[in-house]
Amino acid sequence: MLEFREKVSLKPYNTFGVDVITQKFIAIDSIDTLKKAITLSKKMPFRILGGGSNVLFTENFDGATFLMNNKGIIISNEDDHHVLVEVQAGENWHEFVVWCIKNNYGGVENLSLIPGSVGAAPIQNIGAYGVELKSIFYSCQALNVIDLSLKKFNAQECNFGYRTSAFKTDLKGKFIITSVCFQLKKVPHEIKISYGALKVHLKDKLPSIQNVAQAVIDIRQSKLPDPKKIGNGGSFFKNPLVSNSLLKRIQKLYPEIPNYPNSDNQVKIPAGWLIESLGFKGTRDGDAGVHKDQALVLVNYGSAKGSEIVALAKKIQSAVNQKFQIQLEIEVNIL
Template sequence: MIREFHHIDLRDRNSFGVAQHARRLVEFETADDLRAIFAAGVPDRWTVLSGGNNILFTQDYDGVLLTPVARGIELLADEGDEVRLRVEAGVEWDDLVAWAVERGLWGIENLSLIPGKAGAAPVQNIGAYGCEASDAIRRVEMFCVGTGNRLTLDAAHCAFGYRESVFKHELRGKVVITAIEIALHRTPRPRLGYGDVEREVEARGGATLRNIREAICAIRRAKLPDPKVLGNAGSFFKNPVVEQAVADRLRAEFPDMPLYPAAGQADRAKLAAGWLIDRAGMKGYREGSVGVHERQALVLVNFGGATGGEVLVLARKVQQRVRERFGVEIDTEVNIL
């Protein structure tokens, strides 16, 4: 099914709640829908607008936005411990996590309450509390805009990294993700070593799937503003990965600075961007209708009526303050258009 909208207000389609417009927006379900959409030719400008939870519009979009709406979850294989699922791109990610927890399937419970759609999960390689989408993703189904063919890419070829994937680079603007295949497990595999997770789980009676999900949801609700109440896109900045020598120098100067191993990079370390922003004096900072959230410095918020341009100006100021204070660059996690 294809539904088209023209000169559409995007205020309700982006979690920042900025009131930009798009020349054309098309909702689609299948690869055949996409083939029909592109049959008349590839537009000069197009992109996928999934749940609108990781995007900042700084101007009207003079192109075509593609929004997946198919929400099927299909059992592909049940091999005892491992269960493989095909999840269509329009499935709400947290609905998928709830679906898995209700059925006793382990693997994505630490990713509870992350906003957005399943089709966007591999692009950003979403992650939280010691877990990433790439831990569960086995294959990604996509539509190739140039050829009109359906393609499937194994996870090994997706170039997954910290908030990174091939879909942000080599395949950007070339494919549209239509579904993901994930593998979950019946054997308990709790991951509790990040932040306050273990304490919150133990307070609920121990490491069951339901307790872990409830603990993660409680932690996120306590730290992160609800986009329905206060416009935001979650974490606006990525945790910077630096040379180990830089991390050691900073740790010597700031002994309480959080420091984490950089996955797969023995000579590098990951810093906590939220801590850096806080110590740079920007946590709770406000300029007019935009600000840095008072409880989580990674989050920029729209108090109401802000433009995307105003949010971007604040983001650049935050980056500058961190650079001046620590000599460290923090990159944006949000897609800026």
């Protein structure tokens, strides 16, 4: 018999450290438990939670929260060059990366130290230091929340994009990812160190997957605020894609604006630069603030409510829009 905990604070389960109450709460350790939990929750809404590193709670939840906690890593296939690894959704992402590095399986090293669970990684196609999840994704298994059937999705069906996938758009709320299968390379393989900071950090070191992973860990620890010390959800906004013609108009006033070519007619602009140029870096409204070193990271200095962080985000969006005619899109899931 499944036991739901009643009226549980979600403060320990989200990296912003926002204190909201969920009516019911259960840790999910298997597909069977997940199916039973959905059946028992038929009359109330439910939500899926992994590591809580990409959510911002703005109110108490009159429903059930399912914490994905199913574990297991198995090699399902291998040849001389590749290995297919099937990982349960509740595994911690970085622990999985460490497992790969230890076993000399390459492809995932640039994604070291990203917080959260394996099951949530495809949702926004996590990415860092020039690599996205889609480059190592083979398939995932997901449970249909209506008829409780299991379906396998290949990369094409996931429709991955920049910080997005079908699970964040068309299929949102319809499937729960129960496991993810990755295709990794047995070394030696091509290592991606074109990303500026990574190249500099590695200097003369051999670009092995171990050294790349360690460089990424060092850079991240020196740059990003640790959620255990100060509540945050990583990058709060996506880096906007703008047309070349808009860029040219902005460059007349701000010739120094950084930009990276994305496609024929579009460039990517660092959202952090836009926010910093408006003087928001290091500012705070009560306990909601913009990090002192990273303008892209909104933080909870202690007891900020989710709604206060959202209000600050809206203020930033409106200021950026007014000055640059760019609409910043929020990356974090506001709940």
